[in-house]
Amino acid sequence: MNPFVDDIVTILSEAAQLPAADVAELLAVPPDDTMGDYALPCFTLAKVLRKNPAQIATDIATAAVAAIDTAPRLAGVQAAGPYVNVRLDKAAFIGWVLDAMREQGDTFGSQDQGRGRTVAIDFSSPNLARPFSIAHLRSTAIGHAIYRIHAFLGYRCVGINHYGDYGANFGQLLAAYQLWGDEQQVAANPVPELLALYVRFNDEVEKDPDLREEARSRLKRLADGDEEMVSLWEFFVDAGRKEAERIYDILGVHFDEYKGEGAFADDLDDVIALFDKAGLAEESDGALVVRLHDEDGEEIAPCMLRTSNGTSTYHSRDIAALLYRKSQHQFDKMVYVTDSRQMLHFRQIFQALASAGIDWIDLCEHAPFGMMSFKGQALSTRKGRMVILEDVLDQAIELTRTIIAEKNPDLVDADRVAREIGISAVVYADVSNRRTRDISFSLEEVLNFDGETGPYLQYTHARYCSILRRHGEAVDLQADTTILGEPAEMRVAQSLGSFPGVLARAESDNEPSYVATYLIELATQANKLYNEVPVLIAEDPAVKIARIRLIDAVRRVLRTGMTLLGMSCPEEM
Numbered sequence: 001m002n003p004f005v006d007d008i009v010t011i012l013s014e015a016a017q018l019p020a021a022d023v024a025e026l027l028a029v030p031p032d033d034t035m036g037d038y039a040l041p042c043f044t045l046a047k048v049l050r051k052n053p054a055q056i057a058t059d060i061a062t063a064a065v066a067a068i069d070t071a072p073r074l075a076g077v078q079a080a081g082p083y084v085n086v087r088l089d090k091a092a093f094i095g096w097v098l099d100a101m102r103e104q105g106d107t108f109g110s111q112d113q114g115r116g117r118t119v120a121i122d123f124s125s126p127n128l129a130r131p132f133s134i135a136h137l138r139s140t141a142i143g144h145a146i147y148r149i150h151a152f153l154g155y156r157c158v159g160i161n162h163y164g165d166y167g168a169n170f171g172q173l174l175a176a177y178q179l180w181g182d183e184q185q186v187a188a189n190p191v192p193e194l195l196a197l198y199v200r201f202n203d204e205v206e207k208d209p210d211l212r213e214e215a216r217s218r219l220k221r222l223a224d225g226d227e228e229m230v231s232l233w234e235f236f237v238d239a240g241r242k243e244a245e246r247i248y249d250i251l252g253v254h255f256d257e258y259k260g261e262g263a264f265a266d267d268l269d270d271v272i273a274l275f276d277k278a279g280l281a282e283e284s285d286g287a288l289v290v291r292l293h294d295e296d297g298e299e300i301a302p303c304m305l306r307t308s309n310g311t312s313t314y315h316s317r318d319i320a321a322l323l324y325r326k327s328q329h330q331f332d333k334m335v336y337v338t339d340s341r342q343m344l345h346f347r348q349i350f351q352a353l354a355s356a357g358i359d360w361i362d363l364c365e366h367a368p369f370g371m372m373s374f375k376g377q378a379l380s381t382r383k384g385r386m387v388i389l390e391d392v393l394d395q396a397i398e399l400t401r402t403i404i405a406e407k408n409p410d411l412v413d414a415d416r417v418a419r420e421i422g423i424s425a426v427v428y429a430d431v432s433n434r435r436t437r438d439i440s441f442s443l444e445e446v447l448n449f450d451g452e453t454g455p456y457l458q459y460t461h462a463r464y465c466s467i468l469r470r471h472g473e474a475v476d477l478q479a480d481t482t483i484l485g486e487p488a489e490m491r492v493a494q495s496l497g498s499f500p501g502v503l504a505r506a507e508s509d510n511e512p513s514y515v516a517t518y519l520i521e522l523a524t525q526a527n528k529l530y531n532e533v534p535v536l537i538a539e540d541p542a543v544k545i546a547r548i549r550l551i552d553a554v555r556r557v558l559r560t561g562m563t564l565l566g567m568s569c570p571e572e573m
Helices: 003-016 020-026 045-049 053-066 090-107 134-152 168-180 183-188 190-207 211-223 227-251 261-277 314-329 340-355 389-407 414-431 454-471 487-497 499-509 513-532 541-564
Strands: 038-041 074-080 083-088 118-122 156-161 281-284 287-293 299-306 333-336 364-366 372-374 439-441
Touching: 003 020, 003 038, 003 053, 003 074, 003 083, 003 090, 020 038, 038 053, 045 053, 053 074, 053 083, 083 090, 090 487, 090 541, 118 134, 118 314, 134 156, 134 227, 134 372, 134 389, 134 414, 134 499, 134 541, 156 314, 168 190, 168 211, 168 227, 183 190, 190 211, 190 227, 211 227, 227 389, 227 414, 261 281, 261 299, 261 314, 287 340, 299 314, 299 340, 314 333, 314 340, 340 364, 389 414, 414 439, 414 454, 414 513, 454 513, 454 541, 487 499, 487 513, 487 541, 499 513, 499 541, 513 541
Parallel strands: 118 156, 118 333, 333 364, 372 439
Antiparallel strands: 038 083, 074 083, 281 287, 287 299
């Protein structure tokens, strides 16, 4: 993938008499240019080799120097305390990176590892009984980025919105509407009115637990095809889906398949038949379940297939949906992007299906994410404590508009740019966090143009677009780059060269934050380059043309990376 790094790994692993994979895992870019271009820290090797780290570094460097003639891409190897520092032929390295980018064009970063393979990704999938809140952003933004990364790497992607349009929440909503709803008010403004009814039901049920039976009975009537319940349910679902699709348009998110839970409610008999045939379905207090056990043989919560009143369950509907997806899409990989509270749920259905002899269940992965709070307050729809996503996006856009008016009042099409920056800032704030982390959302922090934020990336991209506009000529992709080799130029080239590896790890781990972190590192090196070496005013015309080529390469990778994360890439800010 990177012949220069391959040479380093080969030389050092042979010198240390260690597996190449172990050396590759330890190899890093040092924080200081004086320490070389790559460094091998020897602390962890001390346990294996039973020597002082500094002595290990000296021994490895001595052996590597003796063999350096076999690796012409390397310019030197030297021990410095517990580190082995390696210097490369900088001009050759920069040229290799830029030539690779020229050859691959807009596909640079993809090794086409997904060619001929299909991945199905279940993401966003909001509960349509509730408005689209800031809490829904996580699955939407993370799942969309996972989708885009896989597609860029050559996979045929199937984005699935398995929206919640069934189950207990809708039983509660049906009961609340019939008990307290005003038909005209709900028809005129369905989403907020239905939210108010849902919250009221959950308040009232704490005083009167018998209301739960009101909800259960209506859900049973819906399952039995009662015309009144079906008509109301269809109205609720239609209103919720229209609202969700409007938000998706704002975010620039699309799906290849919309299929809610309700589409699989009638498949209960087929699901039961699968487990009956395997001898796994058994009665428990009137319900039908599959018993499950952990790795130590201890029983865990069972997978419930049918409730005691005969209706389908979250488990049975998800199992039916999964069987349908495998039959319909023949996926090689199935990824579920939901919050971490669903970890037990997916463990249950995966284990139940494995027990029933479904041999492809190992193709399925749960990519859980941490919970979101808004300025330290956990969000809860039932208690009415929620923040509407569109309100947050509107605030972000308005705040960005104010910043633009202060910093660049003459900006053309300022409203469009404010919208692109504001929405992208919110998206980046989500996907830049490690997926499994709980996060606290602060609008003031995500719109900081100087921190590790979306606007910082967009500003760097716009700055480099500005340099290219002022250059006023087409970028010469054949420009001689052997004259480059300044430390700032080398660091930028190293960042560019690591892009394919970052994408490969992001795909493997379903972790868009790797890309987000990488882009910040690239932008940081790019801004150092901007401040440390002249480009448009370079005295040597050949150096100017070569640096323009490097500037364009940074712009292209920033644009690719931000696009993969679902961000906009304004060329002026």
